Structures are given as structure tokens and as C-alpha cells.
Amino acid sequence: MLNIEKYAAIDIGSNAIRLLIMTVTEYGNNPPHFKKTSLVRVPIRLGADVFLDGKISERNYLRMVDAMTAFRLLMKNHSVVRFRACATSAMREASNGAEIVKKIKEETDIAIELIDGSVEAELIASTDLQDLIDSEKTFLYVDVGGGSTEFTIFSNGHTVTSKSFQLGTVRILNDMVRESMWAEVEQWIKVNTHKYEKVSLIGSGGNINSIYTSSGKKLGKPLSYFFLSDYYEKLKSYTYHERIYELQMNADRADVIIPATRIYLSAMKWSRAKNIYVPKIGLADGIIKTMYNEKLKQN
Structure with a gap:
């Protein structure tokens, strides 16, 4: 029996708001297929x-309001x-956040x-990475946002631990991150x-996706620390306007991509990771996977 349904996730981040629509196809006793049908990003x-x-x-x-009206349609x-619809760092810290929600x-x-950050990390961790990576290895999952970064450690296919830090690209741009952070x-x-002999990174977020696309790598192949380090130096050698024109970046990407790359490189250095995988999944994917799992429990 074939069953096709569409699910949607709205991710209200500190740098942008996204609507992800995904088609979930069930066929008999086979594993369900999740296919991204539409992704709309609004740079608010x-x-x-x-x-x-x-x-x-x-x-x-x-x-x-305009974006949500369009998303509803x-x-x-x-x-x-x-x-x-889930809102992360910026909305939860806004003094008028609850009023805006209402x-x-x-x-x-x-x-x-x-x-909050712990729920955000849990949703991200609920994404099905087993289809994308080798579950027998150890990975540090790094999801960089505008207001916070979520870190999750996976080993042998299981979540070991996760934590959210107020280390985000928009905060860094506005000089709001202390060295102590x-x-x-x-x-x-x-x-x-430290106890793992070998760790690889999994990068999530619009900035690492942009870097991965520009690298020309085939999906599933990792970026090396040396490639990312060289790309970081290249980015810094361009002015903001040059990154928009020469590298053809969106205006709201051309500034945050530098602090984002610094976060990924730092995480690779501190975890001794030589490679970073970019499966192009994130919070919105986790929201949809969680909704689907909740449906299964109800049935």
C-alpha cells in the first residue's frame, strides 16, 4: 500500500527564516522515503x-507576518x-518574543x-544520519546559527552528549562573543x-552548505581541514562587497560566512578532526523527522 504525505517545518533563526516542505512516502513494510520538496528562505x-x-x-x-502568511499559503x-514552527536563539531572548508569538x-x-538550546540540539540529533554517514565511527555534529551553535557527539550510531552555546555568527559580527565563550x-x-582515537565533523547550516556547493565535491565526500582553512583565508582576502560580487554570495551570507567558518575550523582543531562531512540536514529536517515519529507512536 502506497501512502504519500507532506510535512513542513518552519525554522525561525537569528539570521533567516526557513520553510522546508518534505514529502514522506510509505510503501508497505519498507522504510519510508523523505524527499525535500520545497525550501524557502527569507533573510530576516x-x-x-x-x-x-x-x-x-x-x-x-x-x-x-508577511513571511508566515506566505508560508501558510x-x-x-x-x-x-x-x-x-520553532524559533531559536533570537526569538527566545527577545523581551517581546512571547508578545510577537501571540x-x-x-x-x-x-x-x-x-x-531552548537543549531542545534545539535534540531535534537536530533526531535527524537520520545513518543513511548519510558511517554509524560505526565517531562524529562531532556542529550546527552553526546566527545566535547559537549546537554541538552533538555521535559514536557507534548513538548520541553521546550535546550542548548549545551562545556562539553565533550574528553575535560575533556584532562583537558580542567574549573570549571566555x-x-x-x-x-x-x-x-x-579526547577519549576517541579518531573524530570527524558533520557540518550543518547555510554557511557550510554554501562552502560545500562552491567546492564542487560530490555529495557524501568530506571537505578536509586544509581545504576549509585555505577557503577561510580566501574569504578574508575579499572585502564584503567583493564577496557579494566576485564570489556571487547573497548579501546576508557574505558577512556571516567568515565567523561561521572560524567556528567550524575551531571545532575541527579542538576535536583533532581532519575532515568535515556536509550532509545538508539541520533543524528543519529534525523537526519533520520528530513529527513523523510522533505519528507512528499514535498509530
Whole structure:
């Protein structure tokens, strides 16, 4: 028996807001297939508001209403059966975050959950990495966002530990990350990876996806530490305007990509990882996988 349904996840981050629509196909007793049907990204940088002023501006609130209205219509046209909207670092730290959530529910009928860093890490960890990587190895999963970075250690196919740190690209751009935070992250990574002989990184987030695409690597093949280090130096050699024009980057990517690359390189150095895999999955994928698993439990 063939069953096809569409699920959607809305990821309200500090640098952008995304809508991921995924088609889930069930066929008899076979494992389900998850296929990305549509991904829409809107560059509403909430972190620039919240990390500097403590609240979401009226302008960005109105942009969020427009985005959620459009997302609602897209989900309707795709006949989405289940969806979930989650907001991360910027929204949960905004003094008017709860008020914005209430107003958006009234305006668009989309209920937004303000999730903390531990829930964010759990959702990311729920993604099915076994289809993409060798589950017999040890990996440090690094999901870099605008407001925070989530670190998860996988070994022999199981989650060992995870932690969220307020180390995000928008915070770094606005000089809001102290050296003590970098030291705290370094200590956590070293303590939790030292017992493993060999660790590889898994990179998640729009910035590492952009780097991976530009590398020309075939999906599944990792980037080396040396490649990423050379690319980092290349990025820094260009001005912001040159990165937009010469490297053809989006304006809201051309600035955050440098601090993001620094985070990945630092994580590789501290975990002694020589390679970073980029399976192009993240929070939105985890949200959808979690919804599907909840459906199975109900049936």
C-alpha cells in the first residue's frame, strides 16, 4: 500500500527564516522515503535586533507576518498534513518574543514554539544520519546559527552528549562573543572528544552548505581541514562587497560566512578532526523527522 504525505517545518533563526516542505512516502513494510520538496528562505535577521536592542523591531515583526502568511499559503497549496514552527536563539531572548508569538498566531494562525538550546540540539540529533554517514565511527555534529551553535557527539550510531552555546555568527559580527565563550567551547569539545582515537565533523547550516556547493565535491565526500582553512583565508582576502560580487554570495551570507567558518575550523582543531562531512540536514529536517515519529507512536 502506497501512502504519500507532506510535512513542513518552519525554522525561525537569528539570521533567516526557513520553510522546508518534505514529502514522506510509505510503501508497505519498507522504510519510508523523505524527499525535500520545497525550501524557502527569507533573510530576516532577527538577531541584529535582539542581540543589540533586546527586542524585535516593528519592521521585522511586520516582515515576519508577511513571511508566515506566505508560508501558510504555500503549505495549503502543497496540502501539508502536519507542520511545526520553532524559533531559536533570537526569538527566545527577545523581551517581546512571547508578545510577537501571540500576535503572529492571531494574524496567521501559525503557532510558534520558543525552544531552548537543549531542545534545539535534540531535534537536530533526531535527524537520520545513518543513511548519510558511517554509524560505526565517531562524529562531532556542529550546527552553526546566527545566535547559537549546537554541538552533538555521535559514536557507534548513538548520541553521546550535546550542548548549545551562545556562539553565533550574528553575535560575533556584532562583537558580542567574549573570549571566555570561545574558551568554554574549546574545553567542552576537548573533554568530550579526547577519549576517541579518531573524530570527524558533520557540518550543518547555510554557511557550510554554501562552502560545500562552491567546492564542487560530490555529495557524501568530506571537505578536509586544509581545504576549509585555505577557503577561510580566501574569504578574508575579499572585502564584503567583493564577496557579494566576485564570489556571487547573497548579501546576508557574505558577512556571516567568515565567523561561521572560524567556528567550524575551531571545532575541527579542538576535536583533532581532519575532515568535515556536509550532509545538508539541520533543524528543519529534525523537526519533520520528530513529527513523523510522533505519528507512528499514535498509530
